[in-house]
Amino acid sequence: MRATIYDVARRAQVSIATVSRVVSGRARVTEETRARVLEAVKELNYHPNPVAQGLALQSTRTLALIIEGFDNIYPAKIVAGAETEARVHDYHLLVQQVADLDGDKLRRLSGRVDGIIISGAATADELLQAAVEQDIHAVRLGYLIPDLHADAVVADNYKGAYEAVEHLIEHGYRRIAHISGPESSPHGKERANAYLAALQDHAIPQPEEYLVRGDYTHERGFQAMASLLELAEPPDAVFCADDLLAMGAILAVHELGYEVPDDVAIIGFDGLETGAYVTPPLTSVYQPIEQLGRVAVETLLWRISNPDKELRETVLPTELVIRRSCGCPAASRVLGGTAA
Amino acid sequence: MRATIYDVARRAQVSIATVSRVVSGRARVTEETRARVLEAVKELNYHPNPVAQGLALQSTRTLALIIEGFDNIYPAKIVAGAETEARVHDYHLLVQQVADLDGDKLRRLSGRVDGIIISGAATADELLQAAVEQDIHAVRLGYLIPDLHADAVVADNYKGAYEAVEHLIEHGYRRIAHISGPESSPHGKERANAYLAALQDHAIPQPEEYLVRGDYTHERGFQAMASLLELAEPPDAVFCADDLLAMGAILAVHELGYEVPDDVAIIGFDGLETGAYVTPPLTSVYQPIEQLGRVAVETLLWRISNPDKELRETVLPTELVIRRSCGCPAASRVLGGTAA
DNA sequence: CTGAAAGCGCTTACAG
DNA sequence: CTGAAAGCGCTTACAG
Incomplete structure (x- = not known):
């Protein structure tokens, strides 16, 4: 049904090796035979079978992205970015x-991906850990782990x-609380540590009750704020x-009859577009x-072609996007990352 | 480096055919040899190479999901649902x-997927269209197309x-506008048609200026509402x-000094959780x-194993999630689809 | 420049 | 029940 390299070879009166050469462009071929092969390719609408190529070349040109939901x-944005970049390099994303x-x-x-x-x-x-032990090319996305032998972004x-908390301090707030990520979240832990450090560096008291655990949902934000x-x-x-x-926290403030930022100022993290469309627009730490x-x-991809080079860790900068929930009289619909 | 079926066969003193049989479980094997093979498999940490299997079986156990961004x-939710279902059937998702x-x-x-x-x-x-012509198993996701030979969901x-607009009518509103999807969106067109029909069925005038084109962004909602x-x-x-x-529309109403729903009632479409956390909570048509x-x-998957059965079109029901932006005095944080 | 042949790692009729 | 062999569709040294 689907044309194979044999069909093309027969039609162009050459061997399959030659067909492979002209299709891949990886070796010299007479202009004349090249033309003949190309013609056959077109007539049969031939496309090499990527699975067979994968087996022969020991490369699938596919990457896997594993993420928690x-x-x-x-x-969603991680997938979008990853797929875009993969496509640029003619790779696919699982x-x-x-x-x-x-x-x-x-x-x-x-077994079905290159990394x-x-x-x-x-x-x-x-x-x-398992990946590293099994010699699978792997990169960690999201946070660093000290003694794990893998690249990270x-x-x-x-x-x-830290900057977000300092911004609140500059506004004059002195009773600053933190609604954290879930126990299991390493990013959450980093953010909580920064909160603690910023308060300490500015000699601002941090009552234990001011640190309440959340879990990255509206629901928990609402409850925690309440x-x-x-x-x-x-x-x-x-x-x-x-x-x-x-956003859940803002709703709680409103439902209990208070105002943001007059009674409680709020800053989030991520810098989502949506944050610009709540009332009041949410000040947030944008991350790309x-x-x-x-x-x-x-x-x-770099690691795949350079298996023996030393570990690479990339840290991307964040940016405080000032909208209104922090108490600033800023424009309301600022989006993050536009400067980048 | 990575063990192959040959390594296992040698170690277990059998042919590769036998190894294949016990690993796949697709044929009878003496309990004794079975045990020997299994032991070798474990010792070598053998896992069949899926690419080679793909070539031999002419099936990749992978599906592709193509979507616009x-x-x-x-x-994001489409991917989540699709990957979950694929995994249940031991399939992968590209x-x-x-x-x-x-x-x-x-x-x-x-060439790298089964559908x-x-x-x-x-x-x-x-x-x-191209897929259908090339005999690629394909299903359309999102809306129906009359004369295209493909399954659809x-x-x-x-x-x-229609129900959303009727709900507004029941509230007593008579000057009902619609901010639509982009020109290119077929779902958008269906929703706009329903809006038009509902007004007409209830003999409510529909001034031309009341239908303004949007594009599924906060930004456009804001502008259109303004x-x-x-x-x-x-x-x-x-x-x-x-x-x-x-959500963009709500913000515009507020910024221009009006109130939702007192001055303008608003209903959205999708029933996102986020909608429950804006002020006022957004009434919306939930879709699963x-x-x-x-x-x-x-x-x-059904089509792949039943290539010749007749076309299948599945229509999933929506559900009006009543929160507060429509004028109802409902609970504020209702989520859609919980009844299902 | 081109072809015959081996190899990538599996599966599965076909014999026995 | 088990093995030898062909086949899945490519790529690429190796000869010529």
Whole structure:
């Protein structure tokens, strides 16, 4: 049904080796035979079977992206960036949610790709560990791990968070709380550490109750903020570990009859476009999510062709996008990353 | 380096055929030799090479999902649903943004997958057409096309939109406008048609200026709403073709000093969780996006094993999620699809 | 420059 | 039940 290299060879009266040569362009061929082959290729609408090529060349020209759930904007942008970059290099992208992935399944998956990008938390570490042990090319996306032998691409979570908290301090707020990411989130931990450090560096007290654990959902942001508002001495500013938490927090403030930023100022993390369209527009630490995906692919491809070079860790800068929820009288619909 | 079937055969003192049989479980093997092979498999950490299997079996156990940009919540949920369903069937998912895809590239892509899901608009039609012509298994995701020979999975855009507009009518609004999707969006067209029909069925006038074109972004929703508010007789209710438009519209209403829903009621489409966290919470037509992705995979897999059965078109129901922007005094954080 | 042949790592009729 | 062999569709040293 589908034409093979044999069909083309027969039609062009040459051997399959010659067909392969002209199609791949990897060797000299007489102009005359070249033309004959090309003609046959066109007539038969021949395209080399990538699976057979994969077997012969020991390369699939496919990369895998493993991430914890795709049904959110962060993973969505990662996928978008990764696929875009992969396509530029004529590679394909396989996606997989961590879910029930383990070392064994990872191994099987690795048979169909040339390398793997692992993002997310918790299990991601073990996966990366497994990959490294099995000599699978892998890059970690999202945060650094000290003694794991793998390349990594991350955003500067610590600095971004630190700047956000400092911004609140400059506004004059002194009762600054933090709604964090989930236990399992390493980015969340970095952001929480930065929050703690910023307060300490400025000699601002940090009551234990001001650090409440969230989980990157509107829901938790709402609940956490509600609980903060019930404290004897509620905070006058809250730094949230991501924009979803922040948006839930804003809603809670409103529902309890308070105002943002007059009663409580709020800053989020991620710098999503959506944040510009809540009331009041959300000030947030922008991180270049798509770019993270792109650079991860770039790094992985580089690693594949340079197996023996030393580890590469890329840290992408964040940027505080000032809108209104922090108390600034800024324009309302600023988007992040436009300067880049 | 990586163990092959030959390594296992040698170690277990059997032929590769036998190894293949016990590993695949597709044929009877003596319990004794079976045990020997399994032992060798374990010792060598052997996993069959999927590329080689793909060549021998003429099946890649991989599906492709082609969609117009992944950096948004709709495609994200589609991917999530599709990957989940694929995994259930031990299939993998390759993703690709339409971008510069054409018939030729589609053909090359098709060599690495068993079937393709095509979503989105504009170019998607030509792609699907090309797929059908080249005998590639393909299912259309998102909307129906009358005379194209392909399976399809869609949400009931028309009915969902119709009910939304009727809901506004029941509230007593009579100056009902619509901010539509982009020219190229077939879903958008269906929703706009439903809007028109609902007004006509209820004998409510529909001034031409009340239908303004949007493009599924906050930005356009903001602009479109601002222009509607400048009309001599501004609308008292607006049905938006998606939630992003609706959220931008809400912001515009607020920035111009009006209130939602008191001055203008608003209903969106998609039923995103985020909509529950804007002020006021957004009433919206929920559509089961992840489910669309799952059913698309299910349909494609079914088609692959039943190449000759007649076309299958699945229409998934929508559901009006009542929050507050329509004027109802409902609970604020209702999420869609929880009843399903 | 071109072809015959081996090899990539599997699966599966066909014999025995 | 098990093995030898052909086949899946390519690529690429090796000769000529």
